[in-house]
Amino acid sequence: VDFLGLKDITLVVHDWGGAIGMGLAVRKPKLIKRLVLFNTASFLSSDIPLRIGLCRIPLLGTIAIRYLNLFVKGVLRFGLKRRKRMAANIRAGYLAPYDSFENRIANLKFVQDIPMEPSVPSYSVMQYIEDNLKQFNGLPTLIIWGSEDFCFNIKFLNKWRELFPAAKVHEVRNAGHLVVEDASDEIIPWIEEFLKKNSFF
Structure with missing residues (x-):
């Protein structure tokens, strides 16, 4: 800015x-x-939704988010109500930044940093x-x-x-x-x- x-x-x-x-x-x-x-x-x-809360569990969160990319896929699956299927090019745009284990670290850290208790930074x-x-x-x-x-x-x-x-x-x-x-x-x-x-x- x-x-x-x-x-x-x-x-x-x-x-x-x-x-x-x-x-x-x-x-x-x-x-x-x-x-x-x-x-x-x-x-x-x-x-906090149960499915996001589960991703805060250390080993489970790593598997779900970094190996399986379930965080982003879950948002695309459950985040829409009116359109059963998102256009392929738009869906690809949502998925593109998270195309590897390495590139999903931010998602994991974000979930871990949701401020649910005072000990969270x-x-x-x-x-x-x-x-x-x-x-x-x-x-x-x-x-x-x-x-x-x-x-x-x-x-x-x-x-x-x-x-x-x-x-x-x-x-x-x-x-x-x-x-x-x-x-x-x-x-x-x-x-x-x-x-x-x-x-x-």
Whole structure:
């Protein structure tokens, strides 16, 4: 961000991008002008799907994630609700970065670093982010949420509603974690309308 000289940022986040993006936002709040949130979290939670929890078990996680690539394959399998099969080229794009044992190390480390308890290194970071989120309550905020997400369930959406009560919320029925893949035809007009209505140029 500093290198590119970015300012007047519309921050769009999804999944772990919520922690990464809002981590930037709380450090450089004056740069952020609008928020678009898809199924994500930037706060602590005790909720974790069983299949992800199992991947945190040391040996089992290594086998499942690094040898079998089940983490990414699982997201592609369970993250969609409306489309039974993702287009082959899009699926290939999701899988491409994780095409070997070596290239799946980040997935394993990510799962191990989910802040479920204070001993996890990211726990204090997530706590800091959560403690500083309400400063963005006055920003134009759009929340688009797949209602059948196996990971970020309705409890996470309710937390965002609590943090940003003035946000415009679209709860997308019969859409999963990969809500943009499930409902792009609906989502694109919502984003265009949001950006036009909240233009600062």
